[in-house]
Amino acid sequence: MNIQNIKKEFPIFKNKVQNNDLVYLDSANSSQKPLVVVDRIYDFYTKEFSNVGRSVHYLAVAATNLYENTRISVQKYINAKEKEEIVFTKGATEAINLVASSFGQKYLKEGDEVLISELEHHSNYVPWHYLRKSKGIKIEFAEINKNGEISLEEVEKKITSKTKIIALTHLSNVTGAILPIKQITEFAHSKGIPVLVDGCQSAPHMKLDMQELGCDFYAISCHKMYGPTGLGILYAKKKWLEELPPYQGGGGMIGEVKKSGITYGDLPNKYEAGTMATAQVIAFNESIKFINEIGIKNIENHEEELIRYGEEVLRKNNSVKLIGSPKKRGAVLSFTIDGIHPHDIATILDEDGVAIRAGHHCCQILHDKLDLTASARASIGVYNTKDDFDKLNSSINKCKKIFNSK
Amino acid sequence: MNIQNIKKEFPIFKNKVQNNDLVYLDSANSSQKPLVVVDRIYDFYTKEFSNVGRSVHYLAVAATNLYENTRISVQKYINAKEKEEIVFTKGATEAINLVASSFGQKYLKEGDEVLISELEHHSNYVPWHYLRKSKGIKIEFAEINKNGEISLEEVEKKITSKTKIIALTHLSNVTGAILPIKQITEFAHSKGIPVLVDGCQSAPHMKLDMQELGCDFYAISCHKMYGPTGLGILYAKKKWLEELPPYQGGGGMIGEVKKSGITYGDLPNKYEAGTMATAQVIAFNESIKFINEIGIKNIENHEEELIRYGEEVLRKNNSVKLIGSPKKRGAVLSFTIDGIHPHDIATILDEDGVAIRAGHHCCQILHDKLDLTASARASIGVYNTKDDFDKLNSSINKCKKIFNSK
Amino acid sequence: MNLKELYQEIILDHGKNPRNLRKTENFNKDAKGHNPLCGDKVHVYLKLNENKKVEDISFEGQGCAISMASASIMTDLVRGKEEKEVKEIVNDFLEMIKEKNQLNNKILHEDEKTKLMCLSGVKNYPMRVKCATLSWHTLTSAINNSQEEINSETD
Amino acid sequence: MNLKELYQEIILDHGKNPRNLRKTENFNKDAKGHNPLCGDKVHVYLKLNENKKVEDISFEGQGCAISMASASIMTDLVRGKEEKEVKEIVNDFLEMIKEKNQLNNKILHEDEKTKLMCLSGVKNYPMRVKCATLSWHTLTSAINNSQEEINSETD
Ligand SMILES: Cc1ncc(COP(=O)(O)O)c(C=O)c1O
């Protein structure tokens, strides 16, 4: 697959949006879907549909195999040691809630500390906040440096003898900073502290290797990774999945059920209660194939070049202020413009077909810290081109004209 | 739409399954999908895709409106008082877990009782079991009568001054019994006890009217209702959604987020953390339209006639034993055959393209009570015909021949 | 859609230089408003005199051009009106923004109405309606002195 | 697929009249197996003598024709064998069912192997493989005397 032609794989770009070509710069929010993924959903529902795992008829057996095939693909893709370490959830948010709930229930008590960072998405803060309320734990925040990064040293500094788990984003969805997760994990493990990584923004853009990274938990959002909505992945080391109590209770996750008590099923069933997102799981296999066919290294290179270009273009545009200047920037460029509120920017850009996001991007803590109520964010996927940033730039100039900004 | 031709709306029946016409009698497990629903998913992903609620660009606004339109459709379909009473979940299992967790956290303490029944699916037992373990509550079981029903009297008998919530299925996925939910709810409310209803099996088959039914919570599984996988609905009376603490924490459900604390968003956002199953919610609107176009009353009549026919056919077949003989039977016929294990039945039937389910159907308590380890189950949807039961019957005769059963 | 209608001169002017952006001394009514999705915030302060007339009104807050302009114009128009009249203006405005195409109240002068109608451009931008209405909802809440914070989400 | 291969006479016979369906008196090893999805259960009892030879083996349980026949044939073939031999037979059987098309062990006679090969029909029925292997996994667990219950799910 030729990275220059990749856009053709995404049907959404074939149609005009309000008479404009779509310049989609909102992939950190959710990515567009390649045709193969949509086709897979279509074919599954129209030709092969059945629930998985529970019936022994032909369609059910076939669907179960397809479902489990995705698990194996994910395992290989992120280089997990075993396929039982892959748990399907409804999203990254659920994956983190699962860990916070199950880990918290078993291992956290009053006065214990959970270390997160100022970069965290609400999805990696609110679940821990619940434990603060129910158990009286404390939440510590690793602070950003002037580049909008979280350094290894800062994390080391914030670890105390009470730190029981560290939960950090891999790639900030605002500053674009990539955290030194491997080093942090090594240090944390030397103190006996497990590490959860919010991989929402990294998974679509970086080569993932769980065994190399070493973290204990890794949360992924499939809809940001060229996959269907309503699906996420929790990677967790087997020993944790064995030790932790299950999360939701229901069909499929049990061993034996009696009026007096219940035993739970084997991994990963123990964590997959109720009917799962069958079609979505099966289609996600195509997302992984799609990425593999391009090659994640090629995607990394393409996106790195692109984001560098975008950064340059925006830097040259006076009155645009970039948020964060991390040494290694992921697929995200957040910015503000003097005198123009991000919401107004987004509305004016939209008129030209340029789709960005404005707001706090579920990172109020970070915006507070930066003394902003909101920012504008352009984020990319494999289908973006330099042309998209040129269009972004000229639309920004239009904003400035409307607002008489210099 | 003509109910006789309804099958044509479901593309799955156009293809042979292992050289046979598909006789799909596993709808209680999951229903097949009409083309309009699959097409909607396809179109959304290929022409309109965006995440909802968070961006102000055109696609995001359009997607948000579509998403909220489904909420309004659901509200109308089940006659809920307000649209804020409709919460989207990943399935009925999650809906029940949500209530058990949030209600349990706020209102249950050691010694309190939760009243469920012997008919309950594991999804309406395990979540309460968690509270038994964490809080020391007690779970009481309303017992079935000889028809496989739960009577109002039995529920009344089991209510004590310690009963804090009642959680019952509307329609048993094994015996097919329809419970007198309205009467039970009236009685329960006279004692000040809220009622949760597991509506998984009723929702696809019966007219639903929340205001008439009066229950406090109602859980629905969209994939059993001609909708996509990975989606469920929790109906809850507004006062509960206001009073209960949120369930999962993450993006979209917050009000203000500070390092020191968090406030939660308005209803129903408070209960919809993280990126939701956007495409599935939007497509589910088509499922409701599909049902409305046929008319739920027409569906009820069609299915009632069908299930009566199926019951007759199986009763005439000696050595088939039906499980339960409820006065009013829903779309489910479970049975055993002397000397042939349900798994063997299902395998042999499958060879003829007849898809049924064999096992405990996530109802171990009930199977224990009936002294069975497993049963076979034929369940119907709007696309089934009498012919399907004739084929079921002749396949059962083949089983008997293979096993030399009389 | 039409950006020119949305960002009229008046809006840009009030957005850039909002009137009454301060805190009324000795206010006797106030309320806070907040849009959790975008982070916009507004705090409205009212001073009603013994005849329930608005002696002073002001606001503090941060937001987009639309929300700042809306609060600015609102505070300008409402000063000197009686509580009852204020409520009528608020309702009229909210109905105009959501359904109707004109203002029907008999309280404001024609030129005041024209000014207010400048905000009607948001009708074509559904996601921005909340920006225009946040301060108005907050004003209602201040008058009713209800303690709860207004979330524009309920629109 | 071929139902005739799955439900051969021998299978139907053992399924209907399972041998060794009882509880060994004075057993010294045992284990329980369970398939949570379908509810099949088996309890295997072993009596090993001082030379680690299987003096008696039996089972209790409920299940489909395949699982009952499998347990029945297994118990028949394993009696009188040494622990080491039992393990070899079990492994050989499990490999045959999952990947290979024949039995390679040198312990069983040809006619015994033929009998065991009757179970190979499940290879075409992936969901039923678990039925055929549950008792075998449980036997392994009994020999190892590991306390945990076998869940056929791990297959
Ligand atoms: C009666 C009943 N309750 C609950 C469930 C659980 O629904 P889901 O698996 O879709 O969460 C089911 C279906 O499996 C059911 O039949």
Ligand SMILES: Cc1ncc(COP(=O)(O)O)c(C=O)c1O
């Ligand atoms: C960094 C980060 N964490 C967590 C999430 C939550 O993911 P989801 O909404 O798919 O559950 C997101 C995306 O919204 C994100 O960008």
